[in-house]
Amino acid sequence: MTLSGTPATRTSRFSPPPRRGAGRAGGGRRERTQNRGLALLAVLGVSVILSLMAWTFLQAMRVEVSIAKGNDAQIRALEAAKSGVDYAVAQLANDNTGFDGANDVWRDNAGLFQSHPMTDGDLTMAEFTCFYPNPNESGTTNYGCWDENGKVNINYLPKDVLQKLPRMNEDLAEALLDWMDADDKPRAKGAEDDYYQQLDPPYACKNQPIETIEEMLFVKGFDWVVLYGEDTNFNGTLDSAENDGDVSFPPDNQDGVLDYGLAHFVTVYSYDPNTTGTGAKRTNVNSAPDSELKSAVGKLVTSAQMDELLKRRKTAPLTSVGDLLDIKGWTEEAARKVMDLLTVHDNEYVPGVININTAPREVLKALPDIDEATANKMIEFRTTTEENLSDIGWVLRVIGKNKFKRIANFISVRSSQFMIQSVGRIPGSPVFTRLKVVVDRASKPWKVLYWKDISDLGVPYVEAAPDTER
Numbered sequence: 001m002t003l004s005g006t007p008a009t010r011t012s013r014f015s016p017p018p019r020r021g022a023g024r025a026g027g028g029r030r031e032r033t034q035n036r037g038l039a040l041l042a043v044l045g046v047s048v049i050l051s052l053m054a055w056t057f058l059q060a061m062r063v064e065v066s067i068a069k070g071n072d073a074q075i076r077a078l079e080a081a082k083s084g085v086d087y088a089v090a091q092l093a094n095d096n097t098g099f100d101g102a103n104d105v106w107r108d109n110a111g112l113f114q115s116h117p118m119t120d121g122d123l124t125m126a127e128f129t130c131f132y133p134n135p136n137e138s139g140t141t142n143y144g145c146w147d148e149n150g151k152v153n154i155n156y157l158p159k160d161v162l163q164k165l166p167r168m169n170e171d172l173a174e175a176l177l178d179w180m181d182a183d184d185k186p187r188a189k190g191a192e193d194d195y196y197q198q199l200d201p202p203y204a205c206k207n208q209p210i211e212t213i214e215e216m217l218f219v220k221g222f223d224w225v226v227l228y229g230e231d232t233n234f235n236g237t238l239d240s241a242e243n244d245g246d247v248s249f250p251p252d253n254q255d256g257v258l259d260y261g262l263a264h265f266v267t268v269y270s271y272d273p274n275t276t277g278t279g280a281k282r283t284n285v286n287s288a289p290d291s292e293l294k295s296a297v298g299k300l301v302t303s304a305q306m307d308e309l310l311k312r313r314k315t316a317p318l319t320s321v322g323d324l325l326d327i328k329g330w331t332e333e334a335a336r337k338v339m340d341l342l343t344v345h346d347n348e349y350v351p352g353v354i355n356i357n358t359a360p361r362e363v364l365k366a367l368p369d370i371d372e373a374t375a376n377k378m379i380e381f382r383t384t385t386e387e388n389l390s391d392i393g394w395v396l397r398v399i400g401k402n403k404f405k406r407i408a409n410f411i412s413v414r415s416s417q418f419m420i421q422s423v424g425r426i427p428g429s430p431v432f433t434r435l436k437v438v439v440d441r442a443s444k445p446w447k448v449l450y451w452k453d454i455s456d457l458g459v460p461y462v463e464a465a466p467d468t469e470r
Contacts, residue, residue, distance in 0.1 A: 073426050073429055073431040074431055074433070076125060076126045076424075076426055077126060077424040077425055077426055077431050077432050077433040078424060078433045079126070079424065080118055080126035080127060080128045080424025080425065080426075080433070081128055081422045081423060081424030081433040081434065081435045082422075082424070082435070083118060083128055083424070084113075084116070084128030084129065084130050084420070084422030084423070084424060084435075085130075085420050085422045085435060085437050085439075087113075087116065087128070087130070088106065088113070088130050088144070088145050088418075088420045088422065089420075089439055089441075089446070091105055091106045091112065091144075091145070092106050092145060092418060092439070092441055093441070093446075097390075098276075098277030098278060098279075098390060098414075099277055099357065099389065099390040099391075099413040099414055100147065100149075100355060100357060100358060100413065100414050100415040101357040101358060101382070101389050101413075102357065102358060102382065102383060105144075106144050106145045106418070107142070107144050107145065107147070107358070108134075108142040108143060108144050109143060109144050110143040112143070112144070113129060113130040113131065113143040113144050114129050114131070114143045115127050115129055116128050116129065116130075124427055125426075126424060126425065126426055126427075127424070127425060127427060128422055128423060128424045128425075129143065129422070129423045129425075129461075130143060130144060130145065130420055130421065130422050130423075131143050131144075131235075131236075131421055131423070131460065131461070132144070132145075132146035132236065132419065132421055133231060133234065133235065133236025133237075133260065133264060134236055135150070135260070135264055135265065135360035135362070135363075136360045136361060136379070138231075138236070138257065138258040138259065138260050139236065139237065139238045139257065139258040140236060141235070141236045141237065141461065142236075145418040145419070145420055146418065146419040146420075146421070147355060147358050147415035147417070147418050147419075148267040148269045148270045148415070148417040148418060148419060148438065149267075149270045149272065149353065149354065149355040149358070149412065149414065149415040149416060149417060150354065150355050150358035150359040150360065150363060150415065151265055151266050151267040151270065151354070151359070151363060152165060152265060152266050152267070152352075152354065152363055152366055153266070153267050153268065153269075153270045153271075153351065153352035153354075154176065154180075154210060154216075154266050154267070154268060155180060155209040155210055155268055155351070155352065156351045156352030157352055157366075157410065159173045159174065159177060160368065161366045161367065161368070161410075162176065162177075162366075164365060164366040165262060165265055165266065165362065165363075165366050166229070166259075166260060166261065166262060166264075166265060166362050167225075167226050167229060167261055167262050168262060170189055171189040171221055172219075172221045172222065172226070174187040174188065174189040174190035175187075175189070175190045175191050175219050175220040175221050175222075176210075176216065176219055176222075177190060178190035178191055178192055178205065179191075179205060179206055179207070179210070179218075179219045179220075180206070180207070180208065180209055180210060181207060182207050182208075183207070184205075184207070190220070191205070191219075191220040192205050192207075193205045195220060196220075203218070206218075209268070210268050211268060212268065212450065213227070213263050213266065213267070213268065214227075216262075224250070225250055225251065225261065226261060226262055227261050227262055227263045228250070228260075228261040228262075228263055228264075229250075229258075229259045229260045229261030229262075229264070230242045230243075230250055230252045230258055230259045230260075230261075231258055231259075231260055231261065231264070232249070232250045232457075233457045233458050233460065234263070234421075234454075234457060234460075235457075235460035235461060236258070237258070237460070237461060238256070238257070238258040242258060243255075243256060243258075260362075264362075265360065265362050265363050265366075267417070269417040269438055269440070269449050269450070270351070270352055270353070270354075270416070270417055271349045271350060271351040271352065271353070271416065271417070271442065272349065272350045272353045272412045272414055272416060272442070273348070273349055273350075273416065273442050274343055274345075274346075274347055274348055274349060274350050276340050276341055277340055277390055277391075277414075282340075282341060282342060282343040283296040283297070283341060283342055283343070284342075284343055284344070284345065284346055285309075285313060285318050285321070285342040285343065285344060286313050286317040286318055286344055287346070290310055293309070293310070294306060296338075296341055296342070297337075297338040297341055297342065300334075300337040300338055300341075301330075301334050301337065301338065302329075302334075304329055305327070305329050305330055305334055308327050308328045308329050308330065309324070309327055309330075312326075312327045312328075317344070318344055319344060319409070320344055320405065320408035320409045321335070321338075321339045321342055321343075321344070321392075321408055322401075322404050322405035322406075322408035322409075323405065324338070324339070324342075325401050325404070325405065326405075332393070332396050332401075335393060336391060336393035336394075336396070339391050339392060339393050340390070340391045340392075344409075349442075350412070352410075353409075353410060353411060353412040354367070354410055354411050354412065355411075355412050355413060355414060355415050356378065356382075356392065356395055356411045356412070356413065357382055357389050357413050358415060361375045361376065361379060364378055364379070367406075367407045367410060367411070368403075368406045368407055368410070369399075369402075369403045369406045369407070370399070370403065370407065374398070374399055374403070377398050377399075378395060378398050378399070381394075381395075381397065381398050382394070389413060390413060391413060392408065392411050392412065392413055394413075395407075395411070416440060416441055416442035417438060417439070417440050417441070417442070417449065418438065418439055418441070419436065419437070419438050419450075420435075420436075420437045420438075420439065421434070421435070421436050421437075421454075421460070422434070422435045422437070423435075423459075423460060423461075432455065432459055433453065433455055434453070434454050434455045434457065434459070434460060435451070435452070435453055435454070436450070436451075436452050436453075436454045437450060437451050437452075438450035438451075
């Protein structure tokens with residue numbers, strides 16, 4: 001049997017016959033499938049993007065909440081530190097004894113000034129601590145206010161006092177005096193404009209009184225170590241960096257003892273009103289009319305002693321109340337009765353006098369004719385005696401007439417200006433604020449002489465916060 005047709009036109013019974021347009025229909029299905037895939041991918045892409053946006057938004061919200069909480073904590077810490085300053089001022093205002101000493105409530109009272117809570121009901125929202133390095137015992141802390149009158153005022157006291165202070169010498173004392181005096185003539189070991197203009201960058205010698213302790217860093221020979229010693233964070237505590245030799249700043253002798261710097265013993269703020277302990281104006285022993293002088297002190301001394309005082313001031317004016325001891329018939333007892341009532345000048349204020357009731361050993365040693373042994377005797381007497389320390393005459397019992405006359409114009413028994421270091425913190429939080437403030441209670445009204453946030457020095461004591469985060 002012969003099959004008809006050519007091989008090209010034969011059709012197998014196993015193959016479906018070709019249909020018109022079959023090729024175009026297959027391509028359309030593929031295109032529709034691809035389009036559906038692209039659409040699905042597009043939907044999935046939008047979903048992913050939205051999810052990412054939502055996640056990013058949530059993360060941003062968490063950051064914002066964290067920042068808000070951090071800002072709230074920092075604000076509370078700052079307000080707590082400010083409250084510490086206000087609280088310290090209130091304690092100072094309540095002290096009206098007419099003289100100041102080691103037993104005053106503002107001086108060292110942990111019960112009042114250490115970790116003082118600020119509460120809302122039963123909840124402690126924040127707390128503050130007011131403290132200062134103990135100037136009599138390095139490495140320890142006092143809780144309270146640091147009186148500036150227990151320090152040497154570098155703007156008023158002479159070279160022989162300045163150069164006896166810790167980390168000072170004649171070179172530094174003369175450079176300091178040249179920085180403050182009005183002339184351009186340098187002392188033998190000092191410096192004026194010729195020196196400072198050669199520095200990089202150059203600057204002028206101030207030739208005016210120093211306004212802050214930190215300003216001394218501009219003076220020839222002074223640096224951070226001279227100013228703060230090993231206690232560079234000014235907390236009175238021997239920290240690890242202050243007892244590791246030269247491993248880290250500051251350089252130290254690694255002897256386990258915290259060596260203080262000059263800043264612990266000097267000030268630029270101290271002065272005393274030229275008034276009695278009760279606030280009355282003192283009588284000028286040299287220039288007051290006879291009747292006024294008799295009215296002021298005549299009832300406290302004998303008539304013979306009064307007559308000798310009137311004769312003495314006509315022939316040789318008194319240079320200090322210590323000269324009362326040279327007058328014929330005047331005893332220490334008589335002189336002490338009137339010392340706080342008299343003055344040798346009419347100035348409203350007496351700048352730079354040192355409170356011998358509160359001054360630390362290093363400051364007492366800087367006074368003329370006072371060595372370490374004498375300073376130790378003064379400290380022992382004032383801390384053990386039951387005698388009244390309301391006038392400068394008490395020190396006669398310790399140093400005698402001649403030394404007393406040398407220092408009489410440099411000393412006082414009152415404090416009028418105070419440094420307050422207040423640390424505010426949130427319990428259980430590393431956040432803190434540290435303020436350094438100087439107030440003047442002798443001015444009417446009180447004045448703030450200095451205010452600075454010194455939190456960059458770090459948390460000052462271990463219990464204030466777990467670390468130094470601000």
